[in-house]
Amino acid sequence: MYEAISAMGSVILDPYLLMLIGCMTVLGIVIGVLPGLGATTGAALLLPFTLTMTPVHAIAVLATIYVAATFAGSITAILINTPGTSAAAATTFDGYPLAQRGEAGRALGIAVVASTIGGIFSILVLCLAAPMLARVAYEFRPPEYFALTVFGLSMLASVGAGGAVKNLIGGIFGVWLATIGAERVTSIERFMFGNYELYEGLSFVPVMIGLFAISELLVQSKKAHIVADVISLKAVKLPSKEDYKKIWRTIVRSSGIGTFIGILPAEGATVASMIGYSEARRWSKNQDEFGKGAIEGIAGAEAANNAATGGAMVPTMVLGIPGSGTTAIILVGLMVHGLRPGPYLFTEQVETVYQIFGSMLVANIIFLALGLYAAKLFARISLIPTSILWPIVFALSVIGAYSLSASLLDVWIALIFGVVGFFARRHGFSVAPIAVGLILGHMVENNLQNSLKMFDGQWWLIFTQPLALFFLVLAFLGLFGSQIFQFIKQKK
Amino acid sequence: MRPFIVPGIIALFSVIIIYLALQLKLSPAMIVGHSMQPRSFPIFLMVINLILIAVLIWQISKSPPKPIELEGPTTWISVGSFVLFYIITIYLDFFIAISAVMFLLCYSWGEKRVHVAGLVAVSVPLSLFVLFDEVLKIRFPRGLITNWYYG
Numbered sequence: 001m002y003e004a005i006s007a008m009g010s011v012i013l014d015p016y017l018l019m020l021i022g023c024m025t026v027l028g029i030v031i032g033v034l035p036g037l038g039a040t041t042g043a044a045l046l047l048p049f050t051l052t053m054t055p056v057h058a059i060a061v062l063a064t065i066y067v068a069a070t071f072a073g074s075i076t077a078i079l080i081n082t083p084g085t086s087a088a089a090a091t092t093f094d095g096y097p098l099a100q101r102g103e104a105g106r107a108l109g110i111a112v113v114a115s116t117i118g119g120i121f122s123i124l125v126l127c128l129a130a131p132m133l134a135r136v137a138y139e140f141r142p143p144e145y146f147a148l149t150v151f152g153l154s155m156l157a158s159v160g161a162g163g164a165v166k167n168l169i170g171g172i173f174g175v176w177l178a179t180i181g182a183e184r185v186t187s188i189e190r191f192m193f194g195n196y197e198l199y200e201g202l203s204f205v206p207v208m209i210g211l212f213a214i215s216e217l218l219v220q221s222k223k224a225h226i227v228a229d230v231i232s233l234k235a236v237k238l239p240s241k242e243d244y245k246k247i248w249r250t251i252v253r254s255s256g257i258g259t260f261i262g263i264l265p266a267e268g269a270t271v272a273s274m275i276g277y278s279e280a281r282r283w284s285k286n287q288d289e290f291g292k293g294a295i296e297g298i299a300g301a302e303a304a305n306n307a308a309t310g311g312a313m314v315p316t317m318v319l320g321i322p323g324s325g326t327t328a329i330i331l332v333g334l335m336v337h338g339l340r341p342g343p344y345l346f347t348e349q350v351e352t353v354y355q356i357f358g359s360m361l362v363a364n365i366i367f368l369a370l371g372l373y374a375a376k377l378f379a380r381i382s383l384i385p386t387s388i389l390w391p392i393v394f395a396l397s398v399i400g401a402y403s404l405s406a407s408l409l410d411v412w413i414a415l416i417f418g419v420v421g422f423f424a425r426r427h428g429f430s431v432a433p434i435a436v437g438l439i440l441g442h443m444v445e446n447n448l449q450n451s452l453k454m455f456d457g458q459w460w461l462i463f464t465q466p467l468a469l470f471f472l473v474l475a476f477l478g479l480f481g482s483q484i485f486q487f488i489k490q491k492k
Numbered sequence: 493m494r495p496f497i498v499p500g501i502i503a504l505f506s507v508i509i510i511y512l513a514l515q516l517k518l519s520p521a522m523i524v525g526h527s528m529q530p531r532s533f534p535i536f537l538m539v540i541n542l543i544l545i546a547v548l549i550w551q552i553s554k555s556p557p558k559p560i561e562l563e564g565p566t567t568w569i570s571v572g573s574f575v576l577f578y579i580i581t582i583y584l585d586f587f588i589a590i591s592a593v594m595f596l597l598c599y600s601w602g603e604k605r606v607h608v609a610g611l612v613a614v615s616v617p618l619s620l621f622v623l624f625d626e627v628l629k630i631r632f633p634r635g636l637i638t639n640w641y642y643g
């Protein structure tokens with residue numbers, strides 16, 4: 001415990017790290033307010049820049065972008081009725097109507113305070129829950145890990161915007177992508193078509209850049225000529241005493257909800273904010289105000305979506321199972337820097353882990369100050385013409401993809417996956433399941449192979465392991481639970 | 493018929509992958525042991541995919557999705573610019589390709605002031621080149637400009 005506190009505290013004693021977190025918080029807010037960019041695209045674009053950094057600095061950069069961009073989506077949600085990130089969609093329901101009434105400052109103030117409290121709450125839970133979960137995860141052997149990854153893959157059904165079946169098809173495609181290259185045990189080349197640069201498999205970074213940044217560029221090209229109006233605000237003010245009295249219960253409740261939903265594999269800030277908002281409405285005495293500028297609605301959505309960021313880091317770091325596109329990129333960041341996500345991270349790299357947590361905590365405090373005093377300025381950034389912004393994203397994408405291993409093949413991979421991602425999205429498939437599938441692909445195949453070796457090829461013995469069976473039952477319920485309950489209900 | 497084109501393409505892709513997987517060499521039993529052959533896992537995945545596609549087709553036949561609006565010229569110019577990027581990178585220079593595509597994107601996305609589009613197309617790649625080459629020590633592929641710069 002002492003080690004954890006001192007590692008977290010060391011963040012404030014490292015001026016370079018502090019400066020980095022400060023700059024990344026500003027950049028994260030800028031990324032968050034630019035409609036279309038968001039935390040995932042921002043993290044994908046910044047990943048190549050972190051290659052020369054130490055692991056702590058690199059992951060702190062990505063985690064800070066994640067935290068700050070998730071918050072910043074609310075700025076444009078309130079001021080131009082366009083959520084900067086999908087996680088801020090619920091904030092528009094009451095944030096924009098309140099801004100239209102001339103209380104944009106109050107709406108932003110509530111969003112900032114709720115986000116900060118939600119974020120800090122989830123990081124404290126992360127600090128306590130992650131080591132406990134890691135202790136349980138030490139007992140995991142290949143069958144348990146195989147079942148866990150199957151559970152993670154089954155949860156892909158609810159990730160992103162596509163329907164469950166489309167998401168699963170995307171996830172399976174992602175897992176197949178992980179089989180490209182030389183097979184781990186036999187070294188037999190699979191789907192390489194004679195290209196030896198693919199011997200080690202597809203690099204994660206160009207695929208992520210393609211799926212998230214370049215595909216988003218093509219999606220945004222449809223909106224190239226849309227001009228948004230910004231509601232003017234005089235100043236961002238802190239919520240009043242009466243406001244606090246009205247929202248504190250909502251903030252506490254939504255922080256808990258957001259953290260819990262974030263911890264669930266494959267559930268992210270968007271789902272958290274929607275549930276946080278609907279629960280705020282359910283428990284409110286002023287339900288009629290919702291949709292017309294209820295401050296509880298803003299607080300409920302914002303506390304939940306920022307709390308989900310800390311929660312989502314739990315399965316990412318402890319189990320190596322990312323819950324969203326952004327955590328998938330953070331996981332890639334961990335691997336690129338030689339850190340092995342999983343329970344051993346908490347024994348082998350305790351200091352690093354808690355420094356990362358500490359960085360997220362500091363980022364939350366910095367964006368409180370920035371949100372309160374510079375929101376007006378950040379809102380102006382959202383007016384940068386898309387005709388300037390997206391060509392810059394293109395340049396960053398191709399140079400970023402190249403820089404990982406100085407290979408032009410990576411640039412072509414990024415462009416191909418950009419086009420594939422665009423057409424997938426065009427036809428209702430989300431790209432996040434492809435990314436998560438690619439990351440989990442190696443885990444699921446390796447653990448299945450090891451399990452089969454363990455049980456002399458008798459695969460059904462996996463079901464005799466209690467924890468593995470538990471995860472497989474969860475996966476089954478996750479996929480078919482609602483249909484089964486519906487069937488039972490109809491029978492009754 | 494149109495809504496079934498995408499599931500059809502994915503099904504065809506899955507069948508091709510199964511065919512390609514079946515062409516993979518078999519590994520001797522002493523190496524694989526009681527585990528899987530390298531071809532087994534991809535085939536297993538694609539079989540699941542085919543089952544999911546069957547479910548998707550059933551869903552589409554029950555409630556056909558709304559027709560997708562065709563994208564405007566900006567999107568297709570953007571996709572086409574990637575081909576241009578490939579050609580210029582291979583035959584001229586990586587950074588000339590980035591500049592050309594940036595200019596094309598700027599202009600086609602609505603920036604009609606040629607000098608602004610030109611400024612963005614030159615200044616951004618130049619700044620990124622300096623950052624990656626000088627600070628991050630990344631060596632870029634040889635081409636007209638990089639040959640001149642690296643000597």
